[in-house]
Amino acid sequence: xxxxxxxxxxxxxxxxxxxxxxxxxxxxxxxxxxxxxxxxxxxxxxxxxxxxxxxxxxxxxxxxxxxxxxxxxxxxxxxxxxxxxxxxxxxxxxxxxxxxxxxxxxxxxxxxxxxxxxxxxxxxxxxxxxxxxxxxxxxxxxxxxxxxxxxxxxxxxxxxxxxxxxxxxxxxxxxxxxxxxxxxxxxxxxxxxxxxxxxxxxxxxxxxxxxxxxxxxxxxxxxxxxxxxxxxxxxxxxxxxxxxxxxxxxxxxxxxxxxxxxx
Amino acid sequence: xxxxxxxxxxxxxxxxxxxxxxxxxxxxxxxxxxxxxxxxxxxxxxxxxxxxxxxxxxxxxxxxxxxxxxxxxxxxxxxxxxxxxxxxxxxxxxxxxxxxxxxxxxxxxxxxxxxxxxxxxxxxxxxxxxxxxxxxxxxxxxxxxxxxxxxxxxxxxxxxxxxxxxxxxxxxxxxxxxxxxxxxxxxxxxxxxxxxxxxxxxxxxxxxxxxxxxxxxxxxxxxxxxxxxxxxxxxxxxxxxxxxxxxxxxxxxxxxxxxxxxxxxxxxxxxxxxxxxxxxxxxxxxxxxxxxxxxxxxxxxxxxxxxxxxxxxxxxxxxxxxxxxxx
Numbered sequence: 001x002x003x004x005x006x007x008x009x010x011x012x013x014x015x016x017x018x019x020x021x022x023x024x025x026x027x028x029x030x031x032x033x034x035x036x037x038x039x040x041x042x043x044x045x046x047x048x049x050x051x052x053x054x055x056x057x058x059x060x061x062x063x064x065x066x067x068x069x070x071x072x073x074x075x076x077x078x079x080x081x082x083x084x085x086x087x088x089x090x091x092x093x094x095x096x097x098x099x100x101x102x103x104x105x106x107x108x109x110x111x112x113x114x115x116x117x118x119x120x121x122x123x124x125x126x127x128x129x130x131x132x133x134x135x136x137x138x139x140x141x142x143x144x145x146x147x148x149x150x151x152x153x154x155x156x157x158x159x160x161x162x163x164x165x166x167x168x169x170x171x172x173x174x175x176x177x178x179x180x181x182x183x184x185x186x187x188x189x190x191x192x193x194x195x196x197x198x199x200x201x202x203x204x205x206x207x208x209x210x211x212x213x214x215x216x217x218x219x220x221x222x223x224x225x226x227x228x229x230x231x232x233x234x235x236x237x238x239x240x241x242x243x244x245x246x247x248x249x250x251x252x253x254x255x256x257x258x259x260x261x262x263x
Numbered sequence: 264x265x266x267x268x269x270x271x272x273x274x275x276x277x278x279x280x281x282x283x284x285x286x287x288x289x290x291x292x293x294x295x296x297x298x299x300x301x302x303x304x305x306x307x308x309x310x311x312x313x314x315x316x317x318x319x320x321x322x323x324x325x326x327x328x329x330x331x332x333x334x335x336x337x338x339x340x341x342x343x344x345x346x347x348x349x350x351x352x353x354x355x356x357x358x359x360x361x362x363x364x365x366x367x368x369x370x371x372x373x374x375x376x377x378x379x380x381x382x383x384x385x386x387x388x389x390x391x392x393x394x395x396x397x398x399x400x401x402x403x404x405x406x407x408x409x410x411x412x413x414x415x416x417x418x419x420x421x422x423x424x425x426x427x428x429x430x431x432x433x434x435x436x437x438x439x440x441x442x443x444x445x446x447x448x449x450x451x452x453x454x455x456x457x458x459x460x461x462x463x464x465x466x467x468x469x470x471x472x473x474x475x476x477x478x479x480x481x482x483x484x485x486x487x488x489x490x491x492x493x494x495x496x497x498x499x500x501x502x503x504x505x506x507x508x509x510x511x512x513x514x515x516x517x518x519x520x521x522x523x524x525x526x527x528x529x530x531x532x533x534x535x536x537x538x539x540x541x542x543x544x545x546x547x548x549x550x551x552x553x554x555x556x557x558x559x560x561x562x563x564x565x566x567x568x569x570x571x572x573x574x575x576x577x578x579x580x581x582x583x584x585x586x587x588x589x590x
Contacts, residue, residue, distance in 0.1 A: 003391060010385045018376040097337050098372040101365055103357035104389050256339055259277055260332055 007104060008112050015115035026118035033070070033122045037129070040066055040192060055197040060138050061224055062194055067129030068149075068223075069192040069216035072156050074123025080161055082114040087168040088178040094260050107165065107251045140225060148233055149223035155236035156214040160188070162243035163210070165251065172254030191215040211239050267441060267473050268311040268334065273343035275304040275329050275497075303329040305497035307343070311475070313440075316467045318488030318505075319477040322585055326497040327477040328367075331443045334475070335365040348440055361390060364439040368446035371418075371426070372433055378415045379429040383436055390437040397436055404432045408462055424455030431459065435466070444476040448483055460486050481581055493584065501584070513580045516554040517573040520545045523566040530565060546573075 041063070048059040057065075087110050090096040099106045133139065139146075167180045191212040198206060207213045214236055221227045281297040282289070304326040311317055319327045332338040334345060336352035336359065345352055350359035373382040380401075387397040405411040408428040413421055418429065427447060434442065444463075448456045464487055467474050478484055484491060484505075491508055493501035501508065520531075522543045531537055534557050535549035549557045554572075561567055 007385070007388045010388045014374055014377055014381050014385055017381065018374055093370075095370060097332070097365075097367065097370060100337055100355060101335055101360055101363075102389050103360040103391075109389075258338070260338055 004104075004108065007108075011113050012115050015113065016117060025116070026121065029118040030121040033125050036189075036192075037066065037070070037125055055194060056226060057194050058138070060133050060136055061220065063129055064133045064139070064223070065194050065216045065220045066192055067126045067133060068153060068219050070122055070126025070129060072126075072153060072160060072215050073188070073192075074119055074121075074126055075157055076160050076164075077116055077119030077122055079115065080111045081119070081164070082116040083111045084161075084164045084168055085181045086110075086114065088171040088180070091171045091258070092175055092178075096258070097260055100255060100258075106255065107248070111161070111165065139223065142225075145223055145225060145229060148229040149219040151233060152214060152219040152222055152236045155240040156216065156219060158240035159211050159214050159243050162240075162247035165247040166243075169247070169250050169254045172258050187212065188215070191217070193217075194220070196221070208235075208239070211243075214239065264312040266310050267313045268309060268345075268347050268475070270307055270309040270334070270345040271343055273304055273307040273309075273330070273333060273345055274302070274341045275326075275333060275338065276341045277301045277303055302497050304333070304340075307494075307497075307499060309492075309499075311473060313473055314467070314471040315490060316464075316474045316488050317476070317490045317492060318484035319475060319492055319494060320484060320581060320585070321477075321494035325494045327494055328445050330494070331365065331445050331475060331477065335363060335443050336360070337365070361437055362439055363441040363443070364434040364437070365443040366430055366434045366445065366447050368427070368444075368449035371430065373418045373426070373429055375419045376417060379418055379421075379432070380414045382418070382429075382433060383414075386433055386436050392437060400436055400438065401432055404435055407465070408432065409458065422455075424451050424459075427451060427455065427459065428462075431462070438470070440472060442472050442474045444474060444478075446478055447476070448478060448480055456480065456482070463487055484581070491581075493581075495585075508584075509580055512584055513551050515548050516551050518547045518549065518554070518558065518561075519571050519573055520547060520561065520565075520567060521569040523568045526565050534560065543568075 044059060044062050047054060048062075052058065054062070087096075090099070090110060096106070096110070099109045102109065164181070164184055167184045170180060171177050187210070190206075192215075195206045195213040195217040196203060207218075218232055218236065222229045222232055277300070279299050279301060280292070281299050282292060303324075307326075307330060319330070321327050329338065333340050334347055334352055336355045339353045348359060348362045350356055350362075352359065352363075373379055374385075383397070383401050386392075387394055390397075401414070402411070405414055408431065410425055410428045410432075413425050413429070418426060421429065431447070447463075448459055451459070460483060463474065463476075466472060467487075474487075476483065476487060489504055491501070491503065491505050492499055517538070518535075522545075525542045526545075528537070528540055531540070531545055531547055535547045537545060538548055539546035547557075558570065561570070
């Protein structure tokens with residue numbers, strides 16, 4: 001663990017010093033994340049102009065779901081996303097050859113090699129929204145609930161990471177599947193809304209099969225006391241373990257059928 | 264001698280799916296796929312001793328790179344066994360990976376936008392090396408390769424030759440026991456080729472590192488390898504020392520001659536095939552088994568000032584072998 005942290009620190013330092021595109025990305029990123037937020041806020045305002053409650057959520061609670069999502073998305077973007085989206089390229093041009101000959105986990109290297117400082121804006125936006133929402137004193141002062149929500153946020157991050165990893169692992173078999181990350185981004189953005197607005201099979205699907213609900217909805221549900229914390233903590237822990245293990249084995253399986261690029 | 268690399272019946276078959284041209288066929292291919300099976304390596308048995316410097320030769324697509332990739336654990340074989348430094352390479356145990364290294368002339372492991380020194384620091388952490396010791400290794404290797412002054416220059420600003428030298432340092436920072444080199448001098452100018460060659464020769468000798476080299480440049484093989492393995496169509500066609508190879512396949516030798524005064528063309532023509540002739544200089548090609556006898560005769564009968572056997576002969580032998588096939 002200490003060893004991995006030491007290597008990560010070096011990745012971090014290298015990635016930041018190599019980050020030539022930093023400033024351009026930063027501005028684009030700020031603009032994009034504000035545009036998203038503005039659009040989402042507008043949409044929510046329209047919906048709530050007709051009703052006070054949607055699927056049991058008030059407007060401010062929905063904003064809190066946004067905030068949590070931005071925090072989760074920001075952390076993923078900061079630490080692993082830019083590494084993960086490069087994996088299809090690494091597989092295609094054979095650069096992954098060097099990664100698999102190193103005495104450290106190849107998935108770790110591929111995912112954590114990059115760091116995207118500009119994503120700090122997404123994270124900051126999320127924090128800002130949470131501060132704004134809490135200024136209305138709707139978040140219960142209850143350390144247990146807050147810690148439970150925090151734990152579920154971590155589960156959400158683990159699930160997010162695993163899903164992204166599984167998606168790019170497909171590139172070991174389908175070499176030209178670089179758009180898979182775009183598809184993933186499209187599914188992930190739905191996670192910024194309270195996903196229990198879905199009913200029936202679809203609801204079960206986003207809670208347990210493709211558990212996008214854990215990115216923001218479930219932590220918010222627990223935070224606002226809409227559901228009891230303990231069962232969801234157990235489900236969250238269980239799902240995140242299942243997903244990280246599957247993504248792990250899937251990666252190993254992918255490496256097995258990797259045929260390297262001819263040089 | 265201690266065997267450090269051993270393979271038994273090593274096989275690798277690639278499955279590729281056949282694409283037919285045209286839109287209709289592309290659509291059809293989505294449903295019905297025809298696979299091609301291409302055998303890249305078939306039944307390779309190898310035994311390499313500790314400290315050997317072995318050259319892998321063969322035309323493009325012969326299976327050289329695939330063999331190296333299996334031995335370094337990048338690829339899983341379709342069939343067969345291998346043991347390198349006591350480990351099965353494709354299990355990718357950290358203990359194995361700390362003892363070997365691979366350099367692929369066409370791929371880079373250094374960070375392009377950073378000075379090489381930053382990549383070396385990263386490798387120091389990845390290999391869990393003592394920072395002081397690793398810095399010492401880098402310093403020593405950089406001075407041997409003559410790139411000390413470029414350690415803090417962005418890799419992308421380096422010339423191809425300097426970059427390859429940095430890649431060498433990166434590959435050797437953990438002092439591996441086994442080194443796989445896949446065309447390390449590809450695309451380099453003659454001077455860089457030579458300095459890398461000199462370095463490898465010295466490193467092999469002094470550090471007792473076992474090296475397997477593939478190269479398209481015959482000069483690399485001739486200058487470095489005591490043992491040559493020729494691979495064609497996935498299997499070993501020849502495996503012996505370079506001198507045996509030459510003794511067996513070198514049927515002709517080329518002698519360059521200089522004379523004190525002009526000689527008669529006919530005096531030389533009767534001894535062998537004249538490939539060049541002008542006044543006081545000549546190049547004579549003679550049967551290898553009679554070459555010494557002929558030199559003796561030349562010394563007796565002509566006003567020789569100087570003579571030499573041409574150096575690039577080993578290249579020629581190997582090239583001919585590859586072109587005509589090995590029997």
